[in-house]
Amino acid sequence: MKFLQGFLKMDRRIIFALVIVAIVVPMVYPMHLKVHSSPPVENLYREIENLKPGTPVVISFDYDPSTDAELTPMAYALIRHCFKRHLPVIAMTLDPGGAGIALNVLTRTAKEYHARPGVDYAFLGYKTGVEAVILALGRNFNLAYPADYYNVPLDKIPLMKRTRNYADVGILITLSAANYPDVWVPYARERFGVKLAAGVTAVMAPEYYPYLETGQFCGLIGGLKGAAEYEELVGEPGTGSRGMDAQAVVHALMVVMIILGNVAYFIVEQKKKRDYASQ
């Protein structure tokens, strides 16, 4: 009984320490837990697999460094998949904090696959005015981006010369930590009919399942788990897969603490009621 009462009054800093240990130990000593892919991730994987080599894929890095841990692993997995399938990647961002992340991910992955700038990939950079940019891209990429991130006019870039608007794009994927997918759907998908998918943080994933059910999204990657699933499908384990061991251990710790906490609470309350009744 003393243990249970002590458990209920435990200093929360002990729980913080246990969580940190639960993350560090599996990262230092990996357990290599199997990651099973889910249908929304498999759908996106299949859509990219079915694209003809040479079909441009647009990836919009609509997030900033605060959600880098969840979204960058899926960005790496997606770009690696595209380069493996010889699908040129056009990267852009509607979020002011996303340009640096997009440039870093794109150039690092391009180096791995010896991708050529301007031919196998292009980086358009950040443009303000979310809805206006999305609508302009549907008519002509030049309207929103007269030049790329390096100030090279778009009509001087071989990849962009043959990608005039959404009709030339195989799929558009928005990686977002805010409500950017809510703007991509009506203005890109509904208005211009471009195939659309999203990679979002785990917090946002439940609210975008309705778009998946109606077919407005052809696929959805949710959080670090989704990134790990995509890495598994592509066959390139990365940060997402490495994080799953730690995620599993922390979740198990939380379940144990919740069960113990509830059991302790009810037992202690029952004892208090018995002691009160016997007085």
Place this chain on the structure above:
Amino acid sequence: MHISTSIWVWIAAALTLCIYSFLYKDNPFYKFAEHLLVGVSAGYLLVIEFTNNIIPNLFTPLKTGFTTLFTEGRATGDLAAIIPGLLGVLILTRLLPKVGWMSRWALGFYFGAWQGLIITGSMQASILAQIYGTFIQGNHPVFSIALFGDMVNKFGWGTLIGAISGPLMILGVIATLTYFFFSTEHKGLVGGTAKIGIVFLMVGFGASFGYTVMARVSLLIGRINFLLSDWLGIVH
């Protein structure tokens, strides 16, 4: 173990540990890191917006327009940038109480344009498409007698879930919307349906909370991964 020799990695690691020191208790290191984050974020965003928005969309067209006007004596379309520039200045008058009322003109223009853009798009994407998707998915009705027939003929978890998931979803949507319908008192049939809606709402909130917990743990994993791999080089 290969400790990083990059000064920026060391600074990032130090700031990460300063922020996490709050878990023990509030302290000056945490306060310093927090204020630094706010200041750097504001400064970075200001520079990004100024170089990516103000300069190419306002300064450059005005410079080109005025140059052509004064050297060649003809007005070009670039001078039209004066209008949004003026509207932007009017918004800034909000900071001056005596003339702050002028900001309402600019804000009215902005909201009107934005509403015009968003209403048609949202109606199509968020309302009509979702109503359609509630009853039809992949060109098949979600409520189908044939699926119940399959369940009876070949009973199993797959056929059971296939048969009831559609009607359950329709019930959930109608019940949840009824909960938020306040034009009639929640009594009788309406009250009962609203109570069912509460159950669906709670299931939805529970799933959302579970995802939120996973998201927060993922962000912590990301930071620990940075400390262990990029900074200390313990994990590769």
